[in-house]
Amino acid sequence: MKGPKTLINAEDNWQTDMGALFNGERVVYRGKDLFDELSDTSWFKLIMYGITGREFSDAQIQLFEAIQVITVSYPEPRLWNNRVASLAGSARSTGILATSAAIACSEAKIFGNQANIVALDFIRRAKLAIKDDDDIADFVINDLKDKRAIGGYGRPLIDNDERIAPLLERAKNLELATGPHVQLAFRIDEFLSKSRYKLILNASGLSAALMADQDFNYREYYYATMLAFSAGIIPCHIDAINHKEGTFFPLTCHRLNYTGKDLRHW
Amino acid sequence: MTEKLKEKITTKIWFEDEEADNPFAAKTCYCSGYDVYGDLLGKISWPEYIYLLFKLEKPQPWQAKLLESIAIAIANPGPRDLSVRGAMNGGVGGSTAASCLMAALAPGAGKNGGAREVYQVMRLWQQCEFDLTLWKQKLSDYEDEQTVEVWPASEHSPGFDPYGASCSTPVMHTLNYLVSIYQDGALAFLLKNRQQLEDYADCPVGMTGVIAAAFTDLNFSDEQAEMLFLLLRLPGAAVHSLEQKKLGWRKYPFFGDGLTLTNDPGATSIKNSTENAP
Numbered sequence: 001m002k003g004p005k006t007l008i009n010a011e012d013n014w015q016t017d018m019g020a021l022f023n024g025e026r027v028v029y030r031g032k033d034l035f036d037e038l039s040d041t042s043w044f045k046l047i048m049y050g051i052t053g054r055e056f057s058d059a060q061i062q063l064f065e066a067i068q069v070i071t072v073s074y075p076e077p078r079l080w081n082n083r084v085a086s087l088a089g090s091a092r093s094t095g096i097l098a099t100s101a102a103i104a105c106s107e108a109k110i111f112g113n114q115a116n117i118v119a120l121d122f123i124r125r126a127k128l129a130i131k132d133d134d135d136i137a138d139f140v141i142n143d144l145k146d147k148r149a150i151g152g153y154g155r156p157l158i159d160n161d162e163r164i165a166p167l168l169e170r171a172k173n174l175e176l177a178t179g180p181h182v183q184l185a186f187r188i189d190e191f192l193s194k195s196r197y198k199l200i201l202n203a204s205g206l207s208a209a210l211m212a213d214q215d216f217n218y219r220e221y222y223y224a225t226m227l228a229f230s231a232g233i234i235p236c237h238i239d240a241i242n243h244k245e246g247t248f249f250p251l252t253c254h255r256l257n258y259t260g261k262d263l264r265h266w
Numbered sequence: 267m268t269e270k271l272k273e274k275i276t277t278k279i280w281f282e283d284e285e286a287d288n289p290f291a292a293k294t295c296y297c298s299g300y301d302v303y304g305d306l307l308g309k310i311s312w313p314e315y316i317y318l319l320f321k322l323e324k325p326q327p328w329q330a331k332l333l334e335s336i337a338i339a340i341a342n343p344g345p346r347d348l349s350v351r352g353a354m355n356g357g358v359g360g361s362t363a364a365s366c367l368m369a370a371l372a373p374g375a376g377k378n379g380g381a382r383e384v385y386q387v388m389r390l391w392q393q394c395e396f397d398l399t400l401w402k403q404k405l406s407d408y409e410d411e412q413t414v415e416v417w418p419a420s421e422h423s424p425g426f427d428p429y430g431a432s433c434s435t436p437v438m439h440t441l442n443y444l445v446s447i448y449q450d451g452a453l454a455f456l457l458k459n460r461q462q463l464e465d466y467a468d469c470p471v472g473m474t475g476v477i478a479a480a481f482t483d484l485n486f487s488d489e490q491a492e493m494l495f496l497l498l499r500l501p502g503a504a505v506h507s508l509e510q511k512k513l514g515w516r517k518y519p520f521f522g523d524g525l526t527l528t529n530d531p532g533a534t535s536i537k538n539s540t541e542n543a544p
Contacts, residue, residue, distance in 0.1 A: 001468055003431040012524040020527045028530055036534040097364050107416055114416055121414040218414055251275070253284035253292055260278035260322065261299035266309055 018050075051223040052216075059174045060214055064224065066170040067210065071163050071203040072112075073231035075239070077248070081105040081112065081229055082236045089240025090248035098237040099230060106229045110156075111204075116225055117218040119152030119208035123181050127212070130184060136191050144197065152185070152205020153192055163203035171210055179213025182206070278322060298322040313337060320490050329484055332447045336480050339440045340473065340495065342502025349374030349499060350506050357507030358515040370503030371496055377420050378428070379474060381495040386424035387478030388488035396455050398462065405466035423467035425475030433460065433470040441476045452479035 019029045027034040029046070030053055038046060045061050048054075056064070077086040081102045088098030106112040122143065129139050144150055155161055171177035185208075189201035211221050240248050281299075282292035295302045297318060306315065313334035317325040325333070343350055349370040356366030374380045389411065394400035408423040422428035427437075441460075445453045456463070456471065456479045464470050474495075481491035510518055 001431060001464075001470065002429065004429045007429050012521060014521070014525045015528055016525065017527070017529040020525055020530075026533060028527060031529040031531060033531055033534045093364070094362060097362060097368070100365075100368060117414055117416065222416065250290060252289035253282040254289065255272060255274050256280060256282060257274040257276040258278075258281035258296075259276060260281065263296060263301070264299040266300055266305050266324065 047227075048224060052220050056214075059176060063171055063174050063176045063210060063214070066167065066174075067207045068225065068228040068231070070167045070170065071207055072228045075232050075235035077236045077239065079232070080108065082233050085233045085237040086240040086248050089237040090243070090246055092241075092245050095234065095237050095241075099233050102233040102236075103227065103230060106226075112229070113222060113226060115151065116204050116208060117151075117222050118149075119204045120212055120216065120218045120221045122151040123185055123205070123209045123212050124217070126188065127181055127184055133187060136188060137195075140188060140192060150188075150192065150199060152208050153189070153199040153201055155200060155202050159198070159200060161200065161202045164201065164206055167203060167206055167210075176210065176213070179210070181209040181212035185209035279319065316494075317484075320486065320494070328447055332444060332480060332484060335440075335444055335447060336477055336494075337498045339436075339444075340477060340499050342505070343379075343473075343499060344502065345506050347502070348376075348379065350503050353503035353507035354510040354518065357509070357511035358513075358518045360511065363504075363507075366507035367500055367503060370500060370507075374496060374499055374503070377417055377424065378422075379472065381492045382417055383424045383474040384478045384481070384495040385488050385492040386420070387475055388481060388486075388491045390424065391452055391478065391482040392488070398459060401459075401463055402466045405463060406468075408467075422469060425472060425478055426464065426467040426469035427472035428469055430470035430472065433464070437471060437473050437476055440473065441471070441479075444476065444480050448480075448483050451483040453483055455479070 017031065019027065019034075021027050026036075029038055030049060032038050038049075041049070042061065044065055045056065048056055048061065048064060074082070077083055084102040084105050085098040088094075088101065108114055125143075126139060130136055140150060168177055171182070185201055185205055189205075192199040193201075207225075208221065211224070216224065279298060281296040283294045285291040285293045294304060297306070297315075300306050300318070306318075310318075311330060311334070314325055314330045316337075317323075317330060317333055345351070345354060349372075352369035352373045353366045356362075356369040361369070375382055377383050377386065390401070390404055394404055405423045405426075408420060410417075410420050427434070441453065441457055445457050448454070453476070456475065460471055477495060478491060481494065486494065
């Protein structure tokens, strides 16, 4: 057993290259002086630098922003995560509590951050495994059997994704749409959409491929997209605050479909 | 023209009759068939009600007692615990009450001493049951079930204290006491084989290991156990955050000399001055 040796060494001893505040003087951000070297950096560029330690071109940053603007910035209060902010607003809770909770709920399996990282992992593995088009069927079907879903493919209820065209258009304008992961994503779409599985490439899949072409691994992608929904979430809270309290889709007692035990006494 | 069918929430847990004058107000509320305000209130204990909510059945006396004992054992992990420290950070800064509890939930959810670790141990109980060979296999080389997930990778066998020198006294007291309530399951197996299991994991048993064994004996699912562990640890977070809020940030550690920046570029030419202010 190792015992507490590691903790003894760590007591009052945090070694870091991420940054620090020199109170009343300066701030260091991943090795750079925040006020001197980074003060004219855009907020999004700073976040990307904070996550990866890498600096990106303006075109790359515009692509990352476009992914977030086009794919998840929907001020639609019925979406699962946005609805949390609307409910909090209707309950007259604070905007930050609402937004934090809604962002936390964005770490979801059927959409959002859990789905995103699976999509990025899939396309990176596919790129390594698939040498030519003959390999696509084997790889994809094996993955589907193994994991029962393909990250970045399929959409519930409908058979198209309205976000693919505008995102692709934006990526083309930035000359960042033709990387090997994006090309492979569409070749897999060609196979899967015509197969008996009828799965189409969705926005999460295209976003993952675009980010994989910019050399993001799934961890970096996870951090890069964790605030993505906020542009849709915050207006939902404001909207609910601007309505009468408690009026966000109120439910009568009749709206419970009870399927449990009959009435009984303790 | 027929009225469009209204969408409903489907639930086995809760049923309500409405007040005669207001369809949005409940006259009676039933939890799994029991009238909460007309029958249960004043008649049942808090752990009995929690058990009912989760299992939809009345607990046996030993089950209620075991759940109550779990709740007491983990209600306050103490102010050095990562989750309670999160809550106190909210308190000293004057953050909202909910943010203090949210600040406890985030670290308290993790794989190092938190609810996700309890979930992992629940999974191990499902996979290994009472087979020491399987426990040896899993604990001596623990691997996460998912390689790509939002949770960081595990760094120790779940249920065990990675920095423990021996099984701590509160953990042993809890284990011994819980076994005295129920002697025929995971808790008793853990007590009987503790040293063997600790050898496999190369760490002493931790509180998450004991609590997961207790939840296993209560026949809770892995997800129910994860949720309850989050919930039942909040009282300590609440009171410690309130205490620090009152005491103020000057009396709370900042670790002023504790941080070493390993890539400091040094002071630059920009001076902290307002002489050029408009």
